[in-house]
Amino acid sequence: MSDKITVPEHIGIIMDGNGRWAEERGLPRKDGHTRGMINMISLAAAAFDRGAKSVTCYSMSKENLRRSPEEVGHILSLVLEYFEPFLKVFGEKRIAAKFVGSLELLPEEIRASLKRTESILSEFEGLGRTIYVAIAYGSRAEIVRAVNEAVRRGEEVTEEGFLDLLGLPLNLDLVIRTGGESRLSNFFLYQASYAELYFSDKYFPDFGEAELDEALRWFSGRSRRYGLLKKG
């Protein structure tokens, strides 16, 4: 295998294992989510430094909204608590931000904060690098919404045209899931159709730059054929 690293243009990260990370240390689960938030910012920044154009992080599924109000409230409060560090890190790197999901389900204060973040970083739209954060997100809901939009327009859609109707109109090249489970859990099913899937046993707060580099080395060794035959 060659040592050359091919950095995927679009990396998705299913950030699982925060709760277990905390429980194994005798800490409340919310501490795991706080560590997860800090890691999300630094790991996404590291992925951009390595050449990724888009990074999509799964911060909360629609289903996660049914967890205890205390846990949901804490995860959402991280949006407010880490508003400044998020802007600082991605602003300095000239990276735009987009939040994807059923945002109408979130409290007004959180929605306003997400909107402000998008708006402040919107000056970097068009430079080709964006962090997407999926929140109150579910892929089936996203697809159903897009189908209804197509029906409303009364036009037949193509595969590419349908992608444009989705909240995240971009194919994924690599999906990393931490926390030891090997499933997609309703994470961008349409966009991940041809993504390489990388599963790590590490809990998300322990998945740092070294682990990212390991995933990129693994990705570089994959042969992506999109249903065609192998060359050579």
Ligand code: FPP
């Ligand atoms: C899954 O771990 C993780 C979550 C449900 C929350 C992830 C949130 C962050 C990384 C912080 C970023 C937050 C925002 C709002 C941007 P789990 O709790 O299911 O872990 P477990 O499987 O070990 O219980």
